Amino acid sequence: MSVNYLVILFGLLLVGCQPEESQKSGTAQDNKLGQAQKLKPLDYIKAKSIKSLPGYAMDSIDLGILNRMDSTDYVNLYFKQASSDSLLPEFDGNSFFYFFEQSETKEYFLSSIIQDDDNCCVYLYYVTFNKRLNKIIDAKCVAMRGHDGHWGETARGKKYADGRLVVTEISQEQTDYEMHSDLPATGGYRVTKDSIVRQFQILKNGQIVQSVIDSTQTIIDFDTD
Structure with a gap:
């Protein structure tokens, strides 16, 4: 048998094997996708989220270890179902959404999700679901x-x-004197520090009730002249 014939035969064998491996890989991916699609919406959210934490600091949340949603996840599981007054943001292509925590009671399922607007801010949302209907409350x-x-x-x-969540918000803003009518037009700046304590109570029916339980403001003026 000539050398050229052996080379051609070996090449044909390699070509013949490749589609089979590709088909196996494709089948495995299809099976994985099929298993995900078989999960009920709340089971899918559970699988993607972490268990409820006793508390958190927004600065310490590492988005890199959370499961990021694609547009289908966010739109179908959350945005499409939400009422017009829920204030859940649209999926505009500029933000990234993440599954965060999950917990449940006999009455409702709680999912918390995070939005990174890729501009200045990261937001945490609480979303409650009717467990029987798989619908947002x-x-x-x-x-x-x-x-x-x-x-x-x-x-x-x-x-x-x-079921209460108590959140302490701390903000600080620096503004020039010229932005305040009660201060000289030039020559310094003002630092305003606000601390607001909000309480979020989840009722048995899954409604989230918000109230302010404390607030303080500190203003410090700095003359630069």
């Missing part, structure tokens, strides 16, 4: 972190056994 933005120029804000939250 309520959704609220409960905390954020961000900075832009001379403004910055962060928050930390603590959870209680009765």
Whole structure:
């Protein structure tokens, strides 16, 4: 048998094997996709989210370890179902959305998700679901972190056994004197620090009720002349 014939035969064998391997790989991917599609919406959210934490600091949340949503996840699981007053943002292509925490009671399922607007801010939303209908009951933005120029804000939250989430928001903004009518037109700047404590109570029916339980403001003026 000539050398050229052996080379051609070996080449044909390689070509003949490649489609089979490709087909196996494709079948495995299809099976994986099929298994994900078979999950009920809330089971899918559970699989993608972490278990509920006792509390958190917005500055310490590492988005790199969370499961990021694609547009189908966010639109179908959250945005399409939400009522017009839920304030869940649209999927505009500029933001990234992440699955965060999940927990449940006999009455409702709670999913918290995170939006990174890729500009200045990261937002945390609470979303409650009717477990039997797999439908959203309520959704609220409960905390954020961000900075832009001379403004910055962060928050930390603590959870209680009765379903309350207490969030302390801390913000600081620096503005020039000329922006305030009660100050000289030039020659300094003002730093305003705000601390607001909000309580989010999830009722048995899954509604999220928000109230302000404390707030303080500190203003410091700095003369530069």
